[in-house]
Amino acid sequence: MATETRPTPKPTAISGLDRLELGPAQQRRSPARVARSAWSATWPKLLAIALILVIWEVVHLTGWKSYVLKGPGTVLPDLWGQLHHALLWQAIGITLRRAVLGYGLALVIGSVIGILVARIPLLRAAVGSIITGLQTMPSIVWFPVGIVLFGLSTLTILFVMVLGAAPSIANGLITGVDYTPPLLLRAGQTMGLRGVTLYRYLILPASLPAYVAGMKQGWAFAWRSLMAGELLVLILGQPSLGVLLDNDQNLQDFAGLGSIVIVILVIGILVDTLFSKADLAIRRRRGLLPPGATS
Amino acid sequence: MSVAQWRRTPPEHAPGASAHPGPGEEAAGQAAVRLSEVSKVYGRGPSAVLALDRVSLTVAPGEFTCLIGASGCGKSTLLSLVAGLDQPTAGSISTQGRRVTLMFQEPALFPWLTAARNVELALRARGVPKAQRRERCAELLDLVDLGGFGGKRPHELSGGMRQRVALARALAQDADVLLMDEPFGALDAMTRDLLHEELERIWRQQGLTVLFVTHNVREAARLGDRVVVLSSRPGRVIEEYQVPRQGPRRIDSPEGARMAATITDRLREEMSRHGD
Numbered sequence: 001m002a003t004e005t006r007p008t009p010k011p012t013a014i015s016g017l018d019r020l021e022l023g024p025a026q027q028r029r030s031p032a033r034v035a036r037s038a039w040s041a042t043w044p045k046l047l048a049i050a051l052i053l054v055i056w057e058v059v060h061l062t063g064w065k066s067y068v069l070k071g072p073g074t075v076l077p078d079l080w081g082q083l084h085h086a087l088l089w090q091a092i093g094i095t096l097r098r099a100v101l102g103y104g105l106a107l108v109i110g111s112v113i114g115i116l117v118a119r120i121p122l123l124r125a126a127v128g129s130i131i132t133g134l135q136t137m138p139s140i141v142w143f144p145v146g147i148v149l150f151g152l153s154t155l156t157i158l159f160v161m162v163l164g165a166a167p168s169i170a171n172g173l174i175t176g177v178d179y180t181p182p183l184l185l186r187a188g189q190t191m192g193l194r195g196v197t198l199y200r201y202l203i204l205p206a207s208l209p210a211y212v213a214g215m216k217q218g219w220a221f222a223w224r225s226l227m228a229g230e231l232l233v234l235i236l237g238q239p240s241l242g243v244l245l246d247n248d249q250n251l252q253d254f255a256g257l258g259s260i261v262i263v264i265l266v267i268g269i270l271v272d273t274l275f276s277k278a279d280l281a282i283r284r285r286r287g288l289l290p291p292g293a294t295s
Numbered sequence: 296m297s298v299a300q301w302r303r304t305p306p307e308h309a310p311g312a313s314a315h316p317g318p319g320e321e322a323a324g325q326a327a328v329r330l331s332e333v334s335k336v337y338g339r340g341p342s343a344v345l346a347l348d349r350v351s352l353t354v355a356p357g358e359f360t361c362l363i364g365a366s367g368c369g370k371s372t373l374l375s376l377v378a379g380l381d382q383p384t385a386g387s388i389s390t391q392g393r394r395v396t397l398m399f400q401e402p403a404l405f406p407w408l409t410a411a412r413n414v415e416l417a418l419r420a421r422g423v424p425k426a427q428r429r430e431r432c433a434e435l436l437d438l439v440d441l442g443g444f445g446g447k448r449p450h451e452l453s454g455g456m457r458q459r460v461a462l463a464r465a466l467a468q469d470a471d472v473l474l475m476d477e478p479f480g481a482l483d484a485m486t487r488d489l490l491h492e493e494l495e496r497i498w499r500q501q502g503l504t505v506l507f508v509t510h511n512v513r514e515a516a517r518l519g520d521r522v523v524v525l526s527s528r529p530g531r532v533i534e535e536y537q538v539p540r541q542g543p544r545r546i547d548s549p550e551g552a553r554m555a556a557t558i559t560d561r562l563r564e565e566m567s568r569h570g571d
Contacts, residue, residue: 017483018453187403190378190396191468192420201416205407286406287450 068254075258082259087239092263095230095241098154102161103222109162110169110218114211115199117170118177128174131167139164139225143232154238157229165222172214176207209282216275223268327393327472327504328354328377333386334529335372346372348529349386356471359498359505361519363512363558365566369530370508374474377506393504396470400477402457404449410460411436411445417467435463438497455486462494466501473498475507479514488546491517495544512562516554517546524558526565534561 053072060071082088117124117131142163146156180203188202204211230242241260248256283289335347346369354360362370375381376388378397404413414432423431436445439459449457458478465473479487495518498505509515515522516538524534538554545551 018455018486021453022451183399183401183403184405186380186397187399187405189380191417191464197420201420202405205405208407282407285448287448288406 068252070254070258075255075262078255079259079262082256088244088259088263091239091241091244092267094238095226096267098157098161098230098240099223099226102158102226103165103219105158106162106165106218106222107169107215110166110214111173113166114170114173114214115177118174124174131170131174134163134167135171137163139221140228140232142225143229147233152233152235154235156233157226160229161222161225164225165218168218168221169211169214172217173207173211175214176210177203179210180206209279209286209288212275212279212282216272216279219271219275223271227264325355326353327356327358327390328352328395328506329389329391330373330377331387331389333373333376333383333388335369335376335381336384345529347376347383348531350525350530350532351386352523352532354472354504354506356504357502359507359518359520361515361522362506362508362525363510363515363522363562364525364530365527365562366510368525368527370510370525371476373525373530374476374506374508377472378474390472393472394468394470395472395474396465396468397474398461398465398476398478400480402449402454402461404457404460404464406449408448409445410441410447410449410452410463413449413460414445414463414467417464421468432463432467435467436460438466438500439463439493453486455482455490458482458490459493462497466497470503472504472506475505477509478507480509480511487514491546494518512555512558513546513551516551516558517544522554522558524561524565533565534558 057071057073060066060069060073113127113131117128139160142160143156146159150156150159184202184206188198193202227242230240231246234243234246241264245257245260247253248260280289330350330352332349332351333347334345334349337344337346350369350373352360362373364370372381374397376383377390378395380397404410405416408416411432414435415428418428418431419425433442433445436442439462441456441459441463444452444456449460452460461478479490482490491514494505497503505518507515507518519538520540522536522538523532524536525531526533536554536558539550
């Protein structure tokens with residue numbers, strides 16, 4: 001072995017036994033391979049959807065509550081029809097705008113509270129457990145409070161969304177800061193990272209995985225609060241998804257209800273996928289994925 | 296070379312490297328690192344643990360000093376104190392305003408940054424302007440034989456390569472004194488040999504002062520100009536050895552082996568005194 005050569009030539013320079021730790025060079029993925037891995041990730045989901053449709057259809061065929069319950073054969077064409085009308089898209093637009101507004105607000109407020117509580121011990125002692133307590137609070141409880149404060153308005157819905165989502169986001173950030181590896185902190189200190197730069201370049205990047213987990217949970221709370229809010233706080237002239245649901249309920253229109261429920265489910269799944277993708281990307285960058293993990 | 300050529304000196308009269316006078320008569324500017332009667336106690340009351348007991352140690356500029364001792368001898372504590380990460384309970388530590396940096400047994404690289412970004416962050420923390428960072432970073436990675444690996448993330452590198460990045464990052468801090476806490480302890484023997492050569496080359500090139508902690512006697516004899524032996528619980532300097540240098544150093548040289556044997560005997564003696 002070329003352990004004694006000096007000056008060390010490049011290729012042998014790093015060839016200690018630890019060279020064996022390096023995996024084989026990354027192979028370029030051919031289109032066929034990409035297609036295959038995409039298919040292997042997709043077919044279980046398709047199968048699950050097919051299974052749900054079959055069970056639904058079977059229940060429908062038994063004739064249980066046949067005067068209202070419609071099978072997928074009625075609901076899916078209804079959904080298709082609604083997708084060709086402006087009303088559904090307008091409703092989706094209004095609901096998503098509220099989702100972005102409320103969640104954005106929760107993100108800002110939760111992050112600010114999180115970083116302050118993580119940094120200031122007195123604040124942590126004072127409100128740390130309150131934040132956890134807020135997380136367990138059912139959001140529906142806040143609606144009467146919101147309605148008294150803000151009336152039947154979008155503000156009430158946003159108020160409840162923030163109260164539902166911000167604690168999770170704050171808690172995620174606090175957990176991330178707390179779990180910053182002490183060794184990295186020592187490394188940062190020896191490097192001369194202090195105060196704001198320490199947070200900017202070490203603590204915040206180190207907390208990112210827990211922060212994203214908190215954001216994901218926060219989104220789930222925000223989305224639930226939003227749906228509850230749209231059913232409780234009906235605002236005239238603002239046909240949101242909640243308003244459409246309420247209408248269909250009043251009209252005993254099962255096909256319409258089914259369609260809106262599917263739309264809500266799909267939006268929830270899509271946003272959740274975004275968070276999962278972000279989480280996956282973070283873990284891949286940091287080498288936290290088991291070898292061979294794809295989706 | 297024979298055993299007789301090694302100067303075995305009790306610590307209270309310990310000279311620095313042969314070119315430097317001992318701590319007693321030495322002029323103030325001569326030491327890169329000077330510990331005077333440094334003690335460190337962890338905890339309070341009956342559960343208090345004395346980690347270091349009146350340790351006095353002088354490291355001359357450009358000297359490579361190895362600290363050796365069994366586990367629990369406070370080696371890592373000592374480095375933390377010199378690095379300023381912790382304060383001594385008693386005594387004083389002076390680095391004469393020299394910049395000090397610390398390297399750990401773990402590479403402690405930031406896993407979200409590439410190798411190059413890790414090194415650049417150290418440059419940024421020091422206030423190196425952006426325009427110069429990239430160039431300096433490339434130089435440093437070349438210096439540790441990792442040119443072309445700058446774009447890799449830590450988890451894509453082997454253990455030895457990660458320690459090389461950590462070394463480059465430490466050098467990026469432009470420190471005069473490099474403190475190393477068992478940096479090669481987790482590596483296989485072959486990789487370690489290579490890194491010994493690298494470290495020796497870089498130490499000579501950059502004129503660094505190195506304080507290197509290890510529990511590997513061979514490693515200490517291979518690398519150090521001087522080997523300082525610490526006792527366990529509490530840590531105390533019990534012996535110092537000058538390592539004579541003629542020709543290239545190798546871990547398997549007969550002189551090194553004999554030196555290591557002498558130090559090992561001294562350590563055994565110390566351990567049997569403790570009964571463990």
